[in-house]
Amino acid sequence: xxxxxxxxxxxxxxxxxxxxxxxxxxxxxxxxxxxxxxxxxxxxxxxxxxxxxxxxxxxxxxxxxxxxxxxxxxxxxxxxxxxxxxxxxxxxxxxxxxxxxxxxxxxxxxxxxxxxxxxxxxxxxxxxxxxxxxxxxxxxxxxxxxxxxxxxxxxxxxxxxxxxxxxxxxxxxxxxxxxxxxxxxxxxxxxxxxxxxxxxxxxxxxxxxxxxxxxxxxxxxxxxxxxxxxxxxxxxxxxxxxxxxxxxxxxxxxxxxxxxxxxxxxxxxxxxxxxxxxxxxxxxxxxxxxxxxxxxxxxxxxxxxxxxxxxxxxxxxxxxxxxxxxxxxxxxxxxxxxxxxxxxxxxxxxxxxxxxxxxxxxxxxxxxxxxxxxxxxxxxxxxxxxxxxxxxxxxxxxxxxxxxxxxxxxxxxxxxxxxxxxxxxxxxxxxxxxxxxxxxxxxxxxxxxxxxxxxxxxxxxxxxxxxxxxxxxxxxxxxxxxxxxxxxxxxxx
Ligand code: C2O
Ligand code: CU
Ligand code: CU
Numbered sequence: 001x002x003x004x005x006x007x008x009x010x011x012x013x014x015x016x017x018x019x020x021x022x023x024x025x026x027x028x029x030x031x032x033x034x035x036x037x038x039x040x041x042x043x044x045x046x047x048x049x050x051x052x053x054x055x056x057x058x059x060x061x062x063x064x065x066x067x068x069x070x071x072x073x074x075x076x077x078x079x080x081x082x083x084x085x086x087x088x089x090x091x092x093x094x095x096x097x098x099x100x101x102x103x104x105x106x107x108x109x110x111x112x113x114x115x116x117x118x119x120x121x122x123x124x125x126x127x128x129x130x131x132x133x134x135x136x137x138x139x140x141x142x143x144x145x146x147x148x149x150x151x152x153x154x155x156x157x158x159x160x161x162x163x164x165x166x167x168x169x170x171x172x173x174x175x176x177x178x179x180x181x182x183x184x185x186x187x188x189x190x191x192x193x194x195x196x197x198x199x200x201x202x203x204x205x206x207x208x209x210x211x212x213x214x215x216x217x218x219x220x221x222x223x224x225x226x227x228x229x230x231x232x233x234x235x236x237x238x239x240x241x242x243x244x245x246x247x248x249x250x251x252x253x254x255x256x257x258x259x260x261x262x263x264x265x266x267x268x269x270x271x272x273x274x275x276x277x278x279x280x281x282x283x284x285x286x287x288x289x290x291x292x293x294x295x296x297x298x299x300x301x302x303x304x305x306x307x308x309x310x311x312x313x314x315x316x317x318x319x320x321x322x323x324x325x326x327x328x329x330x331x332x333x334x335x336x337x338x339x340x341x342x343x344x345x346x347x348x349x350x351x352x353x354x355x356x357x358x359x360x361x362x363x364x365x366x367x368x369x370x371x372x373x374x375x376x377x378x379x380x381x382x383x384x385x386x387x388x389x390x391x392x393x394x395x396x397x398x399x400x401x402x403x404x405x406x407x408x409x410x411x412x413x414x415x416x417x418x419x420x421x422x423x424x425x426x427x428x429x430x431x432x433x434x435x436x437x438x439x440x441x442x443x444x445x446x447x448x449x450x451x452x453x454x455x456x457x458x459x460x461x462x463x464x465x466x467x468x469x470x471x472x473x474x475x476x477x478x479x480x481x482x483x484x485x486x487x488x489x490x491x492x493x
Contacts, residue, residue, distance in 0.1 A: 041213040042232045044213075045085070045211055045213065045215075045232055045233075046232060046233070048085045048086065049084055049085055049233060049240050050086065050240065051239075051240040051241040051242075052241055052242070052243060052338070053239060053242055053243065054242065054243055054245070055202075055204075055236065055237060055239065055242035055243060055244050055337065056237055056238070056239060056242070057103075057203070057237070058098075058100055058102070058103040058185075058186060058203055058205060058237055059096075059098055059102050059103065060102065060103045060105060061073045061075070061096070061102035061103060061104045061105075065113075069107075069109060069110055069111060070110065070111045070113075071104075071106045071110050071111070071112045071113070072112075072113045072114075072115075073104070073113075073114055073115070074096075074114070074115045074116075074117070075095050075096055075101070075102070075114055075115070075116045075117075075126065076095070076096055076097075076116070076117045076119055077093060077094070077095055077116070077117070077118055077119060077120055077124055077169070077178075077183055078093070078094065078097070078119035078120065079091055079092070079093055079094075079119075079120070080092055080093070080094045080097050080182075082094075082099060082182075084209065084211065084215065084233075085211070085215045088214070088215035089215075090211070090215050090216060090217060091216070091217070092181055092182035092217060093120060093178060093181040093182050093183050094182045094183065095167075095183060095184075095185050098238075099182045099207075099238040100182075100184055100185050100186060100205045100207060100237065100238060100257065101167070101183065101184060101185025101186075102185055103185065103186050103187075103188070103203065104167070104185065104186070104187040104188070105187075105188050105190065106157060106187070106188070106189055106190070107157070107189065107190045107191075107192065108157055108158070108159050108160065108161055108162050108189055108190070108191060108192050109156075109157060109158075109159055109192070110156070110157050110189075111154075111155075111156050112153075112154065112155055112156070112157060113152055113153070113154045114126070114152070114153045114154075115150060115151075115152050116145065116150065116151050116152070116153060117148075117149070117150045118145045118146065118147055118148065118149055118150075118151075119147070119148070120147060120178070121147055122147065122171065122174050122178070123144035123145060123146050123147065123171050123172075123174070124144065124145055124169045124171045124174070124178060124183070125139035125140065125141065125143060125144055125145055125169055125170045125171050126139045126145075126153060126167050126168075126169065126170075127139035127140075127167065127168055127169065127170035127425070128153070128155075128165065128167050128187065129165055129166045129167060129168060129297065129423075129425075129450070130163065130165040130166070130278055130279065130428065130450040130451075131155070131157070131161070131165055131187070131189075131426075132157075132158055132161055132426060132427055132428070132467065132468075133155035133156075133157075133426065133468070134155065134468045134470060135425070135426060135468060135469075135470030135471055135472055135492075136470060137153050137154060137155045138425055138426060138472075139153070139167075139169070139170045140170065140425075140471065140473065141170055141171055141172035141395050141473070142172075142395055142471070144171050144172070157189055159192075160280075161189050161279075161280075162189045162190060162191035162192075162280045162281070163188075163189055163276070163277075163278060163279045163280035163299075163428075163448065164186075164188060164253045164255065164276065164278065164280070164299040164300075164301060165186075165187040165188070165189065165278075165299075166184060166185065166186050166187055166205075166255055166257060166297075166299070167184070167185050167187055168183060168184040168185075168257075169183050170473075172395060173483055174483075175479050175482060175483060176220065176229065176259060176479035176480050176482070176483045177220075179257075179259060179479055180208070180210070180217065180220075180229055180231075180259055180479075181217055182217075184205075184207065184257045185205075186203060186205050186253075186255055186257075188203070188253065189280075191280070191281070191355075195281070195350070195351050195354055195355075196251045196275075196303075196350070198348065199249055199250065199251045199303070199348055199350070200247075200248070200250050200251065201250070201251045201252070201253065202244070202250050202251070202252050202253075203237070203252075203253050203255075204236050204237065204252060204253070204254045204255070204315075204337070205236070205237055205254075205255040205257050206234060206235070206236055206254065206255060206256055206257060206258060206263060206294075206317075206336065207234075207235050207238070207257045207258055208229065208230055208231040208233070208234055208235070208258040208259060208260075208261055209231045209232070209233040209234075209235055210224075210229060210230070210231030210232060210233075211231070211232065211233070218231075220480060223326060223328065224260075224480060225384065225480050225484065226325055226326060226384055226480075227260065227324040227325060227326070227328065227418070227480075228259055228260020228261075228296070228478035228479070228480045228481060229259040229260050229479070229480055230258070230259075230260055230261050234258070234261065234317060234334050234336060236315075236336050236337050241335055241336065241337060241338065242337050242338075243337065243338045243339075243340060244315075244337055244338065244339045244340065245340050245342055246304065246306050246339055246340060246341045246342060246345055247306075247342050247344060247345055248306055248344070248345045248346040248347065248348065249303060249304065249305050249306065249345075249346070249347050249348040249350075250303070250304050251275070251301065251302075251303055252301065252302050252303075252304055253276075253299065253300070253301050254294065254299060254300050254301075254302065255299050256294040256295065256296055256297060256298050256299070257297075258296055259296065259478065259479040259480065260296055260478040260479065260480065261296065261317075262293060262294070262295055262296070262320040262322050262419070262453075263293070263294040263317040263320075263336075264291055264292075264293045264294075264317060264318040264319065264320040265291065265292050265293070265294055265315065265316070265317060265318075265336075266290060266291045266315075266316050266318055267304065267313045267314070267315060267316075267339065268313045268314045268316055269290065269313070270304075270307060270313040270339075271287075271288045271289060271290060272289055272302045272303065272304050272305070273285045273286060273287045273288070273289065273302060273303040273305075273350065274286040274289055274292060274300060274301070274302050275301045275302065275303055275350070275354060276299075276300060276301025276302075277298075277299070277300060277301075277447040277448060277449050278298060278299050278428065278448065278449045278450045278451060279428035279447070279448025279449060279450060280355070280448055281301065281354040281355045282354055282355075282357075282445060282446075282447055283353065283354060283355060283356060283357050283445070283446060284352060284353065284354065284445070285303065285350055285352070285354065286445070289302075291318070293320055293453070295419070295421040295451065295452070295453035295477070296421050296451075296477045296478055296479075297421055297423055297450075297451040297477035298421065298449075298451045298452075298453075303350055304339075305347040305348075306341040306342070306345025306346070306347060307341040307345070309343075310340075310341060310342060310343040310345075311341055312338060312339065312340050312341065313338075313339050313341070314335050314336075314337070314338055314339065315335075315336040315337040315338075315339060316333055316334065316335060316336060317333070317334040317336055318333050319331035319332065319333060322418060322419040322456075323416075323417050323418040323419055323456045324418065325417065325418065357430075357446045357447070357448065359430065359446060359463075360407045360429075360430050360463040360464070360465060361407055361463075362407065363407050363408055363409035363463055364403075364406050364407055364408070365402070365403070365406060365408050365409075366408060366409050366410070366411065367400055367402075367408055367409075367410045367411070368389075368410075368411045368413070369388060369389065369410060369411065369412045369413065369422070369474075369488075370388065370389050370390070370413045370415055371386075371387070371388060371412070371413065371414045371415060371416050371420050371422075371454065371476065371486065372386075372387045372390065372415050372416050373385070373386050373387070373416040373417065373418065374387065384484060385484065385485055386416075386420075386476065386481040386484045386485050386486035387485060387486060388474075388475075388485075388486055388487065388488040389488070391485075391488070392484075392485030393475075393482075393485045393486070393487040393488060395489065397489065398471070398489050398490075398491045399488035399489050399490065400488065400489070400490040400491065401490075401491045401492075401493065402466055402490055402491070402492050402493075403492070403493070404466065404467070404468075404469055404492055404493060405465060405466075405467055406465065407463055407464070407465045408463070408464055408465065409432065409461055409462070409463055410429075410461070410462050410463075410464055411459060411460075411461055412454050412459065412460045412461075412462065413454075413458075413459045414454040414455060414456055414457060414458050414459070415457075416456060417456050418456055419453055419454065419455050419456055420453075420454055420476040420478060420481065420486065421451050421452065421453050421454070421476060421477040421478065422451065422452055422453075422454050422460070422474070422475075422476065422477075423450060423451040423474065423475060423476075423477040424450060424464065424472065424473075424474040424490070425450075425472045425473050425474065426466055426468060426472045427450070427464060427465065427466050427467065427472075428448035428449060428450050429448075429449055429450065429452075429462045429463060429464035430443070430446060430447070430448065430449070430462065430463045430464075431443040431447070431449060431452055431460060431461075431462050432461040432462060432463055433460075433461050434458055434459070434460050434461075435458065435459040435460075436455060436457065436458045436459075437457070449462075451477055466490070466492040468492065469492050469493050470491075470492060471489050471490070471491050471492075472489065472490040472491075472492060473487055473488070473489060473490070474487070474488055474489075474490060475487030475488070
């Protein structure tokens with residue numbers, strides 16, 4: 001078997017007609033488009049999809065419990081018919097029938113019970129992305145919920161866990177497909193003392209949608225499996241280019257719930273303030289920002305003030321070079337939403353101290369993670385592999401052993417040609433520093449993160465501690481890479 005780097009093999013991709021190992025398992029599409037092929041159908045589709053409507057709020061999941069400190073609700077994953085294009089029925093998969101899935105709003109300290117029913121024809125799980133909860137409640141691929149089965153996920157939210165999280169399926173091999181068909185929803189843990197109590201909150205969950213010319217959700221093609229899937233449409237709360245009326249200062253939470261798209265977010269020059277990351281508030285606000293890059297699965301909290309006089313700005317995703325391979329179209333700036341700043345808009349000042357974040361402190365042990373990509377040819381078959389420490393994911397293998405409650409330093413090295421967002425389950429970490437192009441940069445501020453981008457050629461150091469025993473996953477959050485093996489296990493004991 002010969003191994004080449006993907007970059008040197010991309011030229012060959014245009015001649016690949018053979019099947020990869022994934023096809024053999026019946027997971028890959030029947031039809032294969034060449035990388036980067038964009039048809040004029042895309043333009044037609046874009047024009048057909050309604051856009052410019054008022055931004056909708058994500059429907060709130062109703063708490064069925066009357067008891068204070070208890071949140072109890074039902075979630076069902078099932079196929080639904082939606083109308084993205086007027087008069088065309090598209091089958092999607094959804095939690096409780098909506099895209100995105102219902103908003104789960106809970107508070108630090110709450111006891112949570114979600115009764116989940118799988119009405120799909122595949123096994124699934126619900127993974128609670130970013131939550132500090134025991135592994136057996138965290139929707140690991142080892143704990144599938146079979147079709148027609150019901151399962152109660154139960155956990156208690158620790159103090160100081162307030163933040164912006166989400167939930168999505170994590171079954172073995174089907175995560176990418178289940179998410180791109182529509183299964184993902186937001187989860188917010190509210191702090192007991194909210195410094196933004198007086199500022200209206202707005203939640204923006206950004207997702208990708210890729211349709212075929214007849215309006216079905218497209219299968220992944222070869223290019224999607226290689227670079228990660230990016231659709232023709234980037235949606236906000238399931239809507240194309242919605243309109244936001246800004247009546248005054250607002251507190252926004254933004255989720256990158258796309259499979260693979262990097263969002264270099266701007267408000268077309270209007271400055272904003274970052275106040276939070278994945279795992280909640282920063283210690284101090286970061287004011288006067290113009291752009292934030294949100295890698296797949298990352299979240300932010302920002303404060304948006306109205307313009308000085310009534311006017312309009314756009315929420316844009318500017319191009320970001322993440323090392324996509326093959327013959328792909330150059331990225332364009334994407335208009336995500338229009339923001340109308342109304343004349344009545346009043347700015348509200350925010351405090352200089354938002355919370356305290358305790359540094360994780362001295363590390364007692366170290367781990368080393370290496371991301372690589374390879375393209376191999378064996379028996380006349382080409383297959384790509386996305387690897388961690390030279391290995392493809394095996395859920396029956398333990399890749400790392402860590403001690404419960406012990407602070408570790410992880411060195412994450414990206415030796416591949418693409419950026420990969422690193423994500424670990426069950427905890428929040430602190431980035432220490434980055435080594436990139438021979439320059440070492442300390443993390444500019446202390447923050448809790450569960451997902452962080454690792455650029456091609458970059459080495460990151462993070463400090464991390466796991467507070468529950470059991471098996472955790474860590475992986476690239478480009479979901480196609482995760483499915484193709486860029487995932488590993490950590491046993492905590
Ligand atoms: Cu968003 Cu392994 O998860
Ligand atoms: Cu996760
Ligand atoms: Cu990746």
